[in-house]
Structure formats: structure tokens, C-alpha cells
Amino acid sequence: MPKRIPHEALTVITGRETTEGYLRMQKAMGRFYLRHFLRCLEGLANGGSFLEIGPGPGYQTAIIARRMPGVRITALEYSADMAVLARGYLAEQGVGDRVNVIQGSVEDQPLMRRLGAFDLIYSTFSLHHWEDPVGALRNLHGALKEDGCMLLYDFVRGGPLYHLPLKRGIWESVRASYRPEEIWEMLEGLGMGDYTTGKRYPYLWVTVSR
Numbered sequence: 001m002p003k004r005i006p007h008e009a010l011t012v013i014t015g016r017e018t019t020e021g022y023l024r025m026q027k028a029m030g031r032f033y034l035r036h037f038l039r040c041l042e043g044l045a046n047g048g049s050f051l052e053i054g055p056g057p058g059y060q061t062a063i064i065a066r067r068m069p070g071v072r073i074t075a076l077e078y079s080a081d082m083a084v085l086a087r088g089y090l091a092e093q094g095v096g097d098r099v100n101v102i103q104g105s106v107e108d109q110p111l112m113r114r115l116g117a118f119d120l121i122y123s124t125f126s127l128h129h130w131e132d133p134v135g136a137l138r139n140l141h142g143a144l145k146e147d148g149c150m151l152l153y154d155f156v157r158g159g160p161l162y163h164l165p166l167k168r169g170i171w172e173s174v175r176a177s178y179r180p181e182e183i184w185e186m187l188e189g190l191g192m193g194d195y196t197t198g199k200r201y202p203y204l205w206v207t208v209s210r
């Protein structure tokens with residue numbers, strides 16, 4: 001199994017230039033790399049209260065809010081600079097009144113408890129950044145309503161992208177991501193038996209029901 005190489009120091013994306021660059025990348029590439037995720041999400045719910053972890057600038061958040069007029073989204077973003085950018089972008093997209101962007105970490109248990117309970121929790125390409133994924137999964141499970149569901153979508157470690165001799169960018173993220181077996185071990189260790197995982201290189205996703 002290829003060794004996991006966590007992101008060097010950079011677990012959150014900060015700085016105006018970098019965060020705005022990330023939004024430009026999402027505008028150019030988001031419709032490709034988020035297509036399958038959006039299909040999975042739409043198969044799980046079409047409204048209610050959602051919690052998103054690590055929205056970044058909120059590109060996918062705006063798509064979801066526009067496609068599902070009945071949804072209310074709480075978006076929890078660790079990077080203060082990303083949170084500011086996301087609030088502006090979501091307001092510009094006309095969905096700012098249905099999305100509440102909060103700055104904080106999924107690993108912060110008291111904060112997660114204060115957020116309440118949700119019908120659907122989702123996240124894209126954030127899981128591999130979390131320093132304590134087991135603690136985060138525990139917090140997320142606790143934030144699901146009865147019959148609620150979560151969808152965590154990320155890269156899968158390995159394959160050709162892992163081995164490319166390139167440093168920054170998705171190669172680094174692929175090296176920091178998890179293998180399905182590691183996710184199974186975390187979920188089973190937490191007693192969360194009701195899950196499924198799927199893989200379509202370079203993506204890996206997990207759904208957990210309550």
C-alpha cells in the first residue's frame with residue numbers, strides 16, 4: 001500500500017491570493033471534478049438542512065443551493081480567508097441568505113455540538129486535510145439527525161497521480177488521501193456499521209447513515 005504523506009504544514013489554504021486562485025480553479029475545473037459528487041449528493045437528498053465541511057470558496061455550495069431551493073446549508077470552513085471569500089461569493093451568487101458560513105474546524109467538538117443536527121452532511125476534498133479524522137468522523141456522526149446521511153468525497157491514495165514527481169496541487173492531495181481499507185477501519189472502530197464506500201480513480205467516497 002503506498003505510504004500516506006500528509007500535506008506539509010499546509011492543512012488550511014490561507015492568503016487572499018491563494019484563496020482567490022482556488023476560486024478561479026473551481027470556476028474553470030469545478031464542473032468536471034465535482035460532476036460525479038453532485039450526482040451522488042442528488043441521489044441522497046433534495047432539500048432539508050445540510051452541513052458542509054471545508055467548502056473553500058463555496059463554488060459547489062452555490063451549485064447545491066441553486067439546484068435545491070428548499071435547502072439551508074451551514075458551511076464550516078477552517079480557513080478564515082476562505083470563509084470571507086465564500087461569504088462574498090455566495091452572496092454574489094444570490095444564495096447568501098440560505099448559506100451560513102462559519103469559521104471553525106470539524107475537529108472542534110464543542111463547536112460541532114453547538115451547530116446542531118442535520119439531514120445531510122457532505123464534504124468534498126477536505127477529509128485528507130483533517131489532522132484527526134477519527135475525532136472528526138465522531139463529531140460528524142453526532143451531528144446527523146435520526147435517518148440522516150453523510151457523504152464524504154475525496155481523492156483515493158495511489159495510482160499514477162501518486163507517483164508523478166510533482167509537488168504542489170492534486171498530486172500532493174492524492175498522496176495525503178486515504179485508502180478505502182483505512183476508512184473502513186476508522187468507521188468500524190467508531191462502531192459505524194451502516195456505511196458504503198465507492199471508488200472511481202482518482203476519487204473515493206463514503207456514505208454513512210444513522
Ligand SMILES: C[S@@+](CC[C@H](N)C(=O)[O-])C[C@H]1O[C@@H](n2cnc3c(N)ncnc32)[C@H](O)[C@@H]1O
Nearest residue numbers: 012013054055056078079105106124125126129
Ligand atoms: C482542497 S480544499 C476543498 C475545497 C472545496 N470543498 C472543493 O471541493 O474544491 C479543502 C478545504 O477544507 C478546509 N479544511 C481543512 N481542514 C478543515 C477542518 N478541520 N475543518 C473544516 N475545514 C477544513 C480547508 O481550509 C479548505 O478550504
